[in-house]
Amino acid sequence: MEKLCALARVLAILVAIAAAFVAIPQVAAILLVLGAISGIDNTSETSLRVYVVTLVLMAGSRSLEAIPAVGEPLAAIFSNIGMAMLGYSIAAITIRMGMRVKDDWVK
Secondary structure, three states, rough: OOHHHHHHHHHHHHHHHHHHHOOOHHHHHHHHHHHHOOOOOOOOHHHHHHHHHHHHHHHHHHHHHHHEEEHHHHHHHHHHHHHHHHHHHHHHHHHHHHHHHHHHHHO
């Protein structure tokens, strides 16, 4: 499972970079799914860091457009990585909620 999650992370980064330069149909869905797959083997400590990274990337990536010449591609890349991290975060939250419900009802 660890190899699958690691592969999904690498693919998400490659797709995020490629999508900054080439039009990829349904890139948001691809990044969300790859991010969710990479979030399956998460831990509580890792999840907290990913939540913060997701917020920073989603909120601040467009600020990179201010950099001359390379700002727009960088903004697109980091915005796309933020989309993948959002998928990771959603998967982590969903898994954690499922574990809590299970812990509440199965004792």
